Amino acid sequence: MYDIIEKEKTRQKHFINLIPSENFTSQAVLDALGSPMQNKYSEGYPGARYYGGNEFIDVSERLCQQRALETFGLDPREWGVNVQALSGAPANLYVYSALMNTHDRLMGLDLPHGGHLSHGYQTPTKKISFVSKYFETLPYRLDETTGYIDYDKLEEMATIYRPKIIVAGTSAYSRLIDYARMRDICNKVNAYLLADMAHISGMVAAKVLPGPFGYADIVTTTSHKSLRGPRGALIFFRRGVRRVHAKTGAEELYNLENPINASVFPGHQGGPHNHTIAALSVALKQAQTPEFRTYQSQVLANAKALARRLGEPKDKGGLGYTIVSGGTDNHLVLADLKPQGIDGARVERVLELVGVAANKNTVPGDRSALTPGGLRMGTPAMTTRGFGEDDFERVADIVDRAVTIAMRVDKAARKAAEDKGEAKTAGRIRTFLDFLGNGETDTEIFQLRNEVADWVGTYPLPWDVEVKA
Known part of the structure; x- marks a missing residue:
């Protein structure tokens, strides 16, 4: 195994890596990833574990949550974050499962037009992503004459389809997403806006690109792409007032935190990968520099x-x-x-x-x-x-x-x-x-x-x- 690892290190050194979803972590992140934090089982959340001996695991996870909010400039009164999801595709599934019942409706960018499998891709003959098996999915697409997302067509389709969630996220799209337009479309059809910023989260953290937080209800991201961390994921969710009803003036509060946390554990996962959370915390600190x-x-x-x-x-x-x-x-x-x-x-x-x-x-x-x-x-x-x-x-x-x-x-x-x-x-x-x-x-x-x-x-x-x- 040592020889295999050394050969891979040599390959990485002498290869030009153009894969947009890959990066090289710092040595500090690698050190945390290979630390004794991986030895501990810690089902549950800080302060509410199903195992003893989690004093410092709790401190580590809380620090990671704090740094995640700081990195993206978020107020903890308005946003919370789950750092236990194992990767990006599972993180999206956890959100869908938290907010939708089986066969509720979802819209995401079509895979051949730059979308991601986890947004519910299917062909006319096969449900490629099992997201399309558990939920009803309808893709929106690009305007093929421009190569940009066709927001007018998306709005037209959403008005008819009435999805529960619209995903604003891509895997092979080189342009900015108009989050304000996506928010407006979601408001018109009473849908949640889920922004999957996995590819661009590092650029958003650095304020090189505009982020989705001013518009989205939920934001997911992997941590190993432009964020330059370990292979993990973050799920950000809104807190506080979702909207005020025009006629009554009554406030409708967000109910995202408990359903999303329960969907991660115990809904889909057991114990979190504590070494990954520790390494992610290191990467998030580096992202603030x-x-x-x-x-x-x-x-x-x-x-x-x-x-x-x-x-x-x-x-x-x-x-x-x-x-x-x-x-x-x-x-x-x-x-x-x-x-x-x-x-x-x-x-x-x-x-x-x-x-x-x-x-x-x-x-x-x-x-x-x-x-x-x-x-x-x-x-x-x-x-x-x-x-x-x-x-x-x-x-x-x-x-x-x-x-x-x-x-x-x-x-x-x-x-x-x-x-x-x-x-x-x-x-x-x-x-x-x-x-x-x-x-x-x-x-x-x-x-x-x-x-x-x-x-x-x-x-x-x-x-x-x-x-x-």
Whole structure:
């Protein structure tokens, strides 16, 4: 196991990590994550546990809650937070279960248009996410001509569908969400607004992006993406007055805290992961520093540089790719590769072979999630390692070279299959992958892989001596 871990550390050091949902935690977070806090069982909540010996576990969890509210500038009289959820998708399920009965209605952004599985994705023939099995789900979508969320259509659909919850959250959407418009739509249909800010919570904490707290009833987030913490989740919920009835003047209070806490434990989980909560507390403290704000500003600047280099026309110094929505307002860039005659799955594999981790992603107009037309890229991880705008322009050039390689290999794979009388399978992804293999015999792949490894290996990781010194 030691050897496996060391090999993974080496891979991380010599790979360019463009996966938007990944990051590198600090050594302090890793230390807390590997601490004796993991030894303790503590079902329940601070002051009300089902086991003895939780004196310092209670102190740790309360500190984490306090820091979570401080990090996002929240008044504890108006907001509470649960820090026990194990990850983002379960956190969303816990909220749904707390506020809805089975087969109540939910709306979230469609997965092929940038939404997340946990928002209830299903196809015409299969309920992919079991959220769509437990509840009735209806997706809203993008305006495919602009690449932006179609709020007018969302309002029209919500008025007819009358959902109990509308989710304002994304997994592959590079623009800001209009939380004020979402709030207005929810008010019109008497729905809760759940903001899932998992991807952008670090940028919200640093005030680089506007947050949902002024509009949402509940806010969920993972803690390991732009927030740069361990793999966990936070569920924020409103306290106090929800609304005042126009006719009677009577105040309706929020009833979120007890149902959400009960949904987490004992509704879905047993004992919390105390080492994760401790590590999250460390990350939240770090997120309050000026250095963290500087980092998040650089994340945004780097994403814009990457989008600009990829998307600008070639006669203006760019690479001429189609960027969904035409650019980015956050940490993420989504390129549509269909105009190049290639898909994200093939390019993802070539990128991996040359030492770049990115991921294939559906884009508007796609029919297959296995061979989607898009490539999703993000800047948080490599910004943590010290990349600036010039570096991400170089990254764009590397991606472009990988696309060119993928196109060449795909053409050769199709011809080889046809020459063997296998024309029916020539266009399948498996044919491409089998023909490509591990890329060892491809000179371009070999050269580019060495170039990437030598370059990125000069940038430190949190556990490197250079960072610790």
